[in-house]
Amino acid sequence: METMLVFSFLLLACSISAAQTADDGVILKKKIALLQPFASDMEAVLTGIVTSLAVQKEQITLLQKENQEQEAKLKKVETQKTEIEQLKQRLQAQQVAFSASLVEQGGGPYTGPFNTETTLIFKRVVTNIGNAYNSSTGIFTAPVRGVYNFGLTLHGHGDSAYPTSARLFMNKDLIFTAWEHQATHSPSASNGGSLLLDAEDQVYVLLWPGARIFDDYNHHTTFRGHLLFSM
Structure with missing residues (x-):
């Protein structure tokens, strides 16, 4: 009798457990059915994000390329600016001319x-274009290598004791002499020529020992020069 009761209890328990399992399966299926639309939405959202990221990556690549092109253009512009500035400096260095007389005002x-x-x-x-002539020292200093033309004109008063004479030097080398000597009237002397100078070469005029020259408000005695062409 007891054996029959135990067996009956086990059958009842198994039937209840099977019923619960079946109910759980139904509930799970319902939950999955409810979640499927959300899963589809999430998949669509993720697909959209991936697509958007791909587009953004492409845009970033294009922007990087444009930035590189802009940087290259800027470098080219800076190089051109530097070249233009150097060209300006060379042109300015090639603009050389001066003219000066012995005294500023009055005479004697x-x-x-x-x-x-x-x-x-x-x-x-x-005139002192290029500032190559120094009015404090009387020396012209070549700013660039090239051919320069110089001229010298002297004025004097006739005197048997004093010639009107001076000499033009390049560095320490005598280039030419202007000379006149007469006892009366107003003698004048001049000379000039073209010189090939290197940058920093100096040209100046030395008064001949024992000579005498004159200048006044008419500015007879002059020294001048200009660059013909650079080399």
């Missing part, structure tokens, strides 16, 4: 005579 006394050669300082500067 005479310059000279001296016992030794003395640098003539032409103080009245009419």
Whole structure:
């Protein structure tokens, strides 16, 4: 009798467990059915995000390429600016011309005579393009290598004791001499020529020892030069 009761209880328990399992399966299926639309929506959202990221990546690549092109253009512009500035500097260096007379205002006394050669300082500067002539020292310094033309004109008063004479030097080399000597009237002397100068070469005028020259408000005595062409 007891055996029959135990067996009956086990059958009842198994039937209840099977019923619960079946119910759980139905509930799970219902939950899955409810979640399927959300899963589809999530898949669509993720697909959209992936597509958007791909588009953004392509746009970033294009922007990077454009930035590189802009940087290359900017570098080219900067290079051109540098070249233009260098060209301007070369052109400015090639614009060289000066003209000066011995005294600034008035006239007399005479310059000279001296016992030794003395640098003539032409103080009245009419033109000094390129600032190659120094009115404090009387020396012209070549800014660039090239061919320059120089001219020298001297004025004097006739005197049997004092010639009107000066000499033009390049560095320490004598280039030419302007000379005139007469006892009366107003002698003048001039000379000039073209010189091939290297940058920093110097050109200046020395008064001949024992010579005397004159200048006044008419500015007779002059020193001048200009660059013909660079080399």
